[in-house]
Amino acid sequence: xxxxxxxxxxxxxxxxxxxxxVAKRRDPELEVVVFERGGHISYSACGMPYxxxxxxxxxxxxxxxxxxxxxxxDKGVEARIRTEVTGIDHDERTLTWRDMExxxxxxxxxxxxxxATGSAPTPAIPLDPDKGVFAxxxxxxxxxxxxxxxxxxxxxxxxxxxxxxxxxxxxxCTMLDIQTCLVNKDRHVLKRLLDADMAxxxxxxxxxxxxxxxxxxxxxxxSGKDRIEKVTAGDKTVEADMAIVATGTRPATKLAEAxxxxxGDEGGVIVDDGMRTGIEDVWAxxxxxxxxxxxxxxxTPIPLALHSNRSGRIAGENIAGADxxxxxxxxxxVTRFHDLxxxxxxxxxxxxxxxxxxxxxxxxxxxxxxxxxxxPGTAHVKMxxxxxxxxxxxxxxxxxxxxxxxxxxxxxxxxxxxTAETAEAVDFAYNPPFGPVWDPIAIxxxxxxxxxxxxx
Amino acid sequence: xxxxxxxxxxxxxxxxxxxxxVAKRRDPELEVVVFERGGHISYSACGMPYxxxxxxxxxxxxxxxxxxxxxxxDKGVEARIRTEVTGIDHDERTLTWRDMExxxxxxxxxxxxxxATGSAPTPAIPLDPDKGVFAxxxxxxxxxxxxxxxxxxxxxxxxxxxxxxxxxxxxxCTMLDIQTCLVNKDRHVLKRLLDADMAxxxxxxxxxxxxxxxxxxxxxxxSGKDRIEKVTAGDKTVEADMAIVATGTRPATKLAEAxxxxxGDEGGVIVDDGMRTGIEDVWAxxxxxxxxxxxxxxxTPIPLALHSNRSGRIAGENIAGADxxxxxxxxxxVTRFHDLxxxxxxxxxxxxxxxxxxxxxxxxxxxxxxxxxxxPGTAHVKMxxxxxxxxxxxxxxxxxxxxxxxxxxxxxxxxxxxTAETAEAVDFAYNPPFGPVWDPIAIxxxxxxxxxxxxx
Numbered sequence: 001x002x003x004x005x006x007x008x009x010x011x012x013x014x015x016x017x018x019x020x021x022v023a024k025r026r027d028p029e030l031e032v033v034v035f036e037r038g039g040h041i042s043y044s045a046c047g048m049p050y051x052x053x054x055x056x057x058x059x060x061x062x063x064x065x066x067x068x069x070x071x072x073x074d075k076g077v078e079a080r081i082r083t084e085v086t087g088i089d090h091d092e093r094t095l096t097w098r099d100m101e102x103x104x105x106x107x108x109x110x111x112x113x114x115x116a117t118g119s120a121p122t123p124a125i126p127l128d129p130d131k132g133v134f135a136x137x138x139x140x141x142x143x144x145x146x147x148x149x150x151x152x153x154x155x156x157x158x159x160x161x162x163x164x165x166x167x168x169x170x171x172x173c174t175m176l177d178i179q180t181c182l183v184n185k186d187r188h189v190l191k192r193l194l195d196a197d198m199a200x201x202x203x204x205x206x207x208x209x210x211x212x213x214x215x216x217x218x219x220x221x222x223s224g225k226d227r228i229e230k231v232t233a234g235d236k237t238v239e240a241d242m243a244i245v246a247t248g249t250r251p252a253t254k255l256a257e258a259x260x261x262x263x264g265d266e267g268g269v270i271v272d273d274g275m276r277t278g279i280e281d282v283w284a285x286x287x288x289x290x291x292x293x294x295x296x297x298x299x300t301p302i303p304l305a306l307h308s309n310r311s312g313r314i315a316g317e318n319i320a321g322a323d324x325x326x327x328x329x330x331x332x333x334v335t336r337f338h339d340l341x342x343x344x345x346x347x348x349x350x351x352x353x354x355x356x357x358x359x360x361x362x363x364x365x366x367x368x369x370x371x372x373x374x375x376p377g378t379a380h381v382k383m384x385x386x387x388x389x390x391x392x393x394x395x396x397x398x399x400x401x402x403x404x405x406x407x408x409x410x411x412x413x414x415x416x417x418x419t420a421e422t423a424e425a426v427d428f429a430y431n432p433p434f435g436p437v438w439d440p441i442a443i444x445x446x447x448x449x450x451x452x453x454x455x456x
Numbered sequence: 457x458x459x460x461x462x463x464x465x466x467x468x469x470x471x472x473x474x475x476x477x478v479a480k481r482r483d484p485e486l487e488v489v490v491f492e493r494g495g496h497i498s499y500s501a502c503g504m505p506y507x508x509x510x511x512x513x514x515x516x517x518x519x520x521x522x523x524x525x526x527x528x529x530d531k532g533v534e535a536r537i538r539t540e541v542t543g544i545d546h547d548e549r550t551l552t553w554r555d556m557e558x559x560x561x562x563x564x565x566x567x568x569x570x571x572a573t574g575s576a577p578t579p580a581i582p583l584d585p586d587k588g589v590f591a592x593x594x595x596x597x598x599x600x601x602x603x604x605x606x607x608x609x610x611x612x613x614x615x616x617x618x619x620x621x622x623x624x625x626x627x628x629c630t631m632l633d634i635q636t637c638l639v640n641k642d643r644h645v646l647k648r649l650l651d652a653d654m655a656x657x658x659x660x661x662x663x664x665x666x667x668x669x670x671x672x673x674x675x676x677x678x679s680g681k682d683r684i685e686k687v688t689a690g691d692k693t694v695e696a697d698m699a700i701v702a703t704g705t706r707p708a709t710k711l712a713e714a715x716x717x718x719x720g721d722e723g724g725v726i727v728d729d730g731m732r733t734g735i736e737d738v739w740a741x742x743x744x745x746x747x748x749x750x751x752x753x754x755x756t757p758i759p760l761a762l763h764s765n766r767s768g769r770i771a772g773e774n775i776a777g778a779d780x781x782x783x784x785x786x787x788x789x790v791t792r793f794h795d796l797x798x799x800x801x802x803x804x805x806x807x808x809x810x811x812x813x814x815x816x817x818x819x820x821x822x823x824x825x826x827x828x829x830x831x832p833g834t835a836h837v838k839m840x841x842x843x844x845x846x847x848x849x850x851x852x853x854x855x856x857x858x859x860x861x862x863x864x865x866x867x868x869x870x871x872x873x874x875t876a877e878t879a880e881a882v883d884f885a886y887n888p889p890f891g892p893v894w895d896p897i898a899i900x901x902x903x904x905x906x907x908x909x910x911x912x
Contacts, residue, residue: 014893047826047888056828063828305893306886327881334885343885370503372512372519405861408884408895412868415882425783426871428864429790429799430762432503432512437470437761439864 004031007319008095008110010085010255012036013043014305015286015312016116017066021075022316023114030320033108034071034079035097040139041079042066046305048142049165052149053172060142088113090259090282112281112319115256115269116312119249119287119303124160124185124219125231132228132242136165137249148242154178158231158240160219162189164335165246167202171337174209181212181238183219183231185247193333193344194396197363201380201398205340214238219247251288251301264290268301273325275315283319285311294328294415295347295393296355302329332411334404341379343407346394346414349384358387360455362420362448366440368402370432379403381444383410383420385452390419395441402434410441420449460487463775464551464566466541466711468492469499470761471742471768472572473522477531478772479570486776489564490527490535491553496595497535498522502761504598505621508605509628516598544569546715546738568737568775571712571725572768575705575743575759580616580641580675581687588684588698592621593705604698610634614687614696616675618645620791621702623658627793630665637668637694639675639687641703649789649800650852653819657836657854661796670694675703707744707757720746724757729781731771739775741767750784750871751803751849752811758785788867790860797835799863802850802870805840814843816911818876818904822896824858826888835859837900839866839876841908846875851897858890866897876905 009020012034024032034041043064050056051063068079082100089095096107121127121135132152134145148154157173159166162184173180182189188199189206206213217233222243224230231238251268253261261277261284262270268290271277275285286308290299307329317324332345352359361384368377379399386393395410397403413423423445430437465476468490480488490497499520506512507519524535536553542561543552552563577583577591588608590601604610613629615622618640629636638645644655645662662669673689678699680686687694707724709717717733717740718726724746727733731741742764746755763785773780788801808815817840824833835855842849851866853859869879879901886893 044826044828044888046886047828050829050888055830057830058828304886306883309893329883332883332885334887334890336887336889341890345883345885370500372500372503372514373506374511374513402861404885404887404890405858406864408862408865408882408897409868411884412865412874412882413872415878416869416872416874418868418872422871423868426864426868427762427785427788427801428867429788429801429860430502430760431790431792431860432500432506433792434790434797434860437765441864 004029005111006031006033006109007112007114008108009034009114009116011116011118011286012041012079012081013116013118013286014308015118016114017042017071017079018309018312019114019116019283019285019316019319020077022313023319024076026317026320026322028076032077034077035083035085036079036081037084037100038138038140039081040064041068041071041081043139045137045139048136048139049168049172051142052146052169053175055175060139060146063139085255088255088259090279113259113283114315114319115259115261115282115284115288116286117252117255117288119301120252121245122248122250123245124247125222125243125245127245131224131226133222133245134243135245136169145244149176152242154242156181156240158183158238158243159246160231160243161246161248162186162215163192163246163248167335167337169244169246170206170211174211179210181214181240182206183214183217183233183238185216185218187216189213189215190342193342193348194398195349195382198380198382198396198398202337202340202342205337209338249287249303253288256284256288264299266290266300274318274323275311275326276318283315285315291326292328294330302331304333330411330414332407334407336404339400340398341400341404342398343404344394344396345407345411346392347384348394348396352384352393357393359384359393360387360448360452361385362444362451364440364444364447366443367436368399368440369434370436373432377402379440381440383444383448385420385448387452387455390421390449390452391417392420392423397440406441420445420452424449460485461567462487462489462565463568463570464564465490465570465572467572467574467742468497468535468537469572469574469742470764471574472570473498473527473535474765474768475570475572475739475741475772475775476533478769479775480532482773482776482778484532488533490533491539491541492535492537493540493556494594494596495537496520497524497527497537499595501593501595504592504595505624505628507598508602508625509631511631516595516602519595541711544711544715546735569715569739570771570775571715571717571738571740571744572742573708573711573744575757576708577701578704578706579701580703581678581699581701583701587680587682589678589701590699591701592625601700605632608698610698612637612696614639614694614699615702616687616699617702617704618642618671619648619702619704623791623793625700625702626662626667630667637670637696638662639670639673639689639694641672641674643672645669645671646798649798649804650854651805651838654836654838654852654854658793658796658798661793665794705743705759709744712740712744720755722746722756730774730779731767731782732774739771741771747782748784750786758787760789786867786870788863790863792860795856796854797856797860798854799860800850800852801863801867802848803840804850804852808840808849813849815849816841816843816904816908818900818907820896820900820903822899823892824855824896825890826892829888833858835896837896839900839904841876841904843908843911846877846905846908847873848876848879862897876901876908880905
């Protein structure tokens with residue numbers, strides 16, 4: 001007799017839905033049930049700032065890759081939204097759930113468990129959506145922020161946090177002509193992507209656009225009665241009738257801990273490269289888990305969409321009997337602030353030093369089109385090399401149109417442990433509208449390699 | 457007593473001027489004299505179609521990287537324009553020259569000779585600029601074409617040749633609202649870059665823009681009295697009151713042969729990786745020489761700006777005592793037709809087959825932005841793999857904004873002999889304005905690898 005097996009997936013965002021869909025595709029006999037606390041599965045959190053800015057015209061709620069109905073029909077996966085998993089008895093292979101809207105509860109017997117509970121915001125100041133203090137993490141947050149903006153027409157927005165979300169929301173607010181102040185605890189913005197010298201170009205552009213940028217300030221509270229009026233950061237005060245708090249996230253490990261998963265030093269669930277937790281029949285993936293960095297050799301949670309999708313896919317394949325392995329990451333990232341494109345791969349100089357590399361850098365301001373083309377572009381490029389070997393450790397780029405996509409070439413080089421000499425030798429594409437004869441990355445490699453030889 | 461040595465460089469375009477400038481920089485004692493038949497040195501031939509289209513506003517003659525005066529002042533190099541080298545007696549280390557304007561002649565004793573005579577057009581039909589039949593090779597050609605267009609306002613242009621120059625001139629003519637017919641001997645356009653299936657997307661766009669595209673037709677003559685009236689191709693006739701003939705080039709080896717340089721099977725001067733000809737004190741570089749292809753292992757002349765600049769630089773370094781080596785090429789190329797971006801690296805499927813590879817392909821139509829962004833982009837991507845190893849042999853991309861620059865990532869992969877599995881694993885950049893979560897190259901690698909495994 002054929003007994004169908006059940007896979008329970010907790011979390012229906014990128015990782016969970018990838019795991020669910022892929023497992024079902026590979027093993028059609030599997031019953032797959034996904035539990036999602038929020039109102040949507042499989043959505044693009046990264047798109048929210050562009051929707052809020054009005055650049056994306058369609059409603060926030062439609063920015064989903066898949067609805068529960070489509071998941072059922074197209075993927076054969078049952079996805080239950082607004083449903084919280086309240087307990088897991090893994091010895092008995094059973095979990096309990098609660099319908100967050102209707103209030104009903106129930107249980108599900110499963111054979112295999114996949115944890116994809118993601119991450120949760122770690123707001124530096126208390127959130128209070130009723131009074132205009134928001135995080136921007138789940139799609140439901142985006143919907144709330146969108147509505148608030150429409151209903152309350154704020155005049156002064158404070159953004160707390162200088163990472164991706166902070167910069168993208170700063171862009172959105174200037175597009176909406178709202179006075180914006182960004183409060184950032186670090187010495188400069190986009191610390192994960194850029195060193196201070198490169199972040200300076202972003203800061204300049206932000207100030208051009210009228211944003212007040214307050215670096216090195218720890219937001220520690222806010223005040224206001226019916227509605228927020230001020231954000232405080234030590235002795236500094238920022239006037240604000242709305243605040244977006246984007247001060248990072250941490251893995252949402254509560255259920256994983258309850259099941260007995262090991263938690264790493266960086267706060268994520270420890271998994272092997274196949275997304276196995278070490279507990280029989282328990283897998284984990286997405287923002288929840290620590291993933292390996294190919295350059296540093298360390299493991300850390302990295303809440304980026306590609307890694308969530310990939311780790312989810314790998315969990316799904318392996319749950320259904322494959323043996324796929326997560327290849328690691330090198331930290332490629334891209335964002336923009338208006339017409340300024342910002343991209344990075346590998347380690348920043350500061351990160352390389354922190355990890356004990358003997359690092360040498362080269363920086364250029366390079367053309368991104370032939371100089372005689374209309375509206376010629378330029379980019380600031382910085383390349384980090386390992387002093388002894390010449391291996392490229394990282395590349396950062398900040399510039400106009402035609403800057404961001406070049407980072408992928410740097411990523412392909414770093415992925416394969418290329419040296420600056422290789423970066424200089426590759427025949428990159430040339431045509432006047434798309435670049436100069438000598439590619440910006442090649443030019444920067446030449447400068448960095450010269451520095452390295454001088455410093456040997 | 458210190459006796460200064462003299463380097464004579466024949467040809468003042470990209471390769472010759474790179475060799476001259478780099479040799480002088482590395483060895484300031486060197487006297488460097490460059491002879492150039494044309495009216496300009498160190499210019500961007502690649503920019504000419506964009507100037508003719510009116511996209512570049514400045515005059516054609518100003519599209520030079522360096523004037524003779526600047527060469528003298530900034531680089532310490534004497535560049536004599538409109539001066540033809542009429543003979544070389546290398547045993548005596550002396551050359552004779554003729555001033556093509558004034559008619560004067562003279563001779564120069566040299567110690568080292570660098571040949572950078574470039575390539576010459578191989579027009580399928582006879583050129584006659586007085587009657588409106590042009591090549592577009594030297595900057596002087598561009599100036600003549602620009603003037604002719606202004607003076608004669610042609611209504612029907614025939615472009616002969618479906619390579620880079622043909623496509624770019626077809627774009628220029630449609631920008632100028634001139635009825636355009638492109639006559640191409642091959643089965644499809646851009647044969648060096650694209651296979652027939654990919655070229656189809658270009659052909660469609662050309663036809664959208666009103667261009668009559670005649671493939672598989674060998675232009676064999678033209679007729680007209682004071683001015684061209686028709687181009688003929690076998691039994692076909694194309695009405696034209698102007699023609700641009702862009703049917704390729706071949707190395708201009710006359711002087712090199714006179715000096716005794718060996719000529720390869722592909723018609724270029726044979727050099728080692730240091731640009732040495734094998735004749736004592738004679739170097740050659742640029743379009744004149746055969747350069748090594750890293751994938752096929754063959755040597756062939758490739759008249760592209762980057763290779764000319766690079767081989768010139770290497771010749772210059774080595775003339776001055778260095779030991780730099782040309783790293784080879786993989787054939788990365790990019791162009792555009794209006795908003796359609798066209799890029800290629802490595803071998804096409806047809807080229808791979810011709811060179812004896814057992815090749816398997818994967819093709820996708822991939823997004824180049826998140827689908828919900830305004831004006832979302834897509835690209836057709838084709839990847840060629842070596843069946844046995846999975847090594848990437850080539851990538852072709854044709855699509856909207858954000859297509860072309862991605863080819864550099866493919867180039868970096870191919871350069872390092874990456875497999876499709878690696879291409880799929882690299883963490884490429886993701887952010888909704890710049891791409892989908894799964895990069896077009898990664899997606900295509902996945903499809904191609906699946907094909908390969910099926911076909912093993």
